[in-house]
Amino acid sequence: MQKEILVVDDQAGIRLLLNDILDSEGYSVSLASTGKEAIDRLQKDSYDLIILDYKLPIIDGKEVLNILEKEKNEIPVIVMSGMTENIITEIEKIKMVKKIIAKPFNIKDFCIQVGEILL
Template sequence: MEEEKGKEILIVDDQRGIRLLITDILTGEGYQVSQASTGKEAVEQVNNKSFDLMVLDYKLPIIDGKKVLEILEKDGREIPVIVMSGMAENISAEIEKIKMVKKIIAKPFNIKDFCMQVEEVLL
């Protein structure tokens, strides 16, 4: 578990409670966590800092998760992404061809499973 220490993760969700929950979980696992509440904020943060992983909510106001992925891909950003969605089965065909997307997690999710998914992507 030691090798994960210091990995930078960006959490993008418009729901403050979910951002705080995921931040608590991941900082407890030893990761460095940043937060963004909008797609625009997420793109700005990725352009200003390098992250090892982004946990991205699919349904965001103004710039949704898919658009965030398209912008980052167009800009040549290579960042592994875990997409969270309440409609995971509906969106998978739409976004699985985006190579940054490593996993799609259905909300609500099991915390233990979530941590395992994060660890898998970061290995």
Template structure:
């Protein structure tokens, strides 16, 4: 069975890029534009990994992580941000956050890290 990844980013270009990369790697990919859409998806389906932008409209990435932890929904998350240094320390408070990626990111690094995390 294919592993499932939820890609959450308000920038269409990043969503499409990650969707194409992960689909080509053999994963099933669902996308969301906002944190609220992400939470809706996570409440109706289970995922093996979330690629989550830190700054999102409506509900931001950290609020998504906090809500998932409150609801006891455990799924590894990779947090993406243009301000990666600023969120490194904050992300250490959450067990779900396995990696913080700076934007722009290296596609090969994303593929390698994803593979090491979920196979």
């Protein structure tokens, strides 16, 4: 069965890059450009992994994580940020966060990390 991944990033280029990478790895990918769009999608569909940009318009990544935590959602999350050292202490206690990845990232390493989480 194909694993379902939700990619949430406000930058179209990053969304498309991640879509292409993950699709080529055999995953089914859905895209969201805002935290609100991600929450809406999560209420309708189920996913095996969320790849979440931390800095998003309207509802940011931290708020998305807070909403998921309140709903007792246990989907694993990879958080991406350009400033990982600033957010690690804010979100490291959230157990659904499996990895925090700094942008820009190494595509090969990224694919390995996704694969490890989805085993």
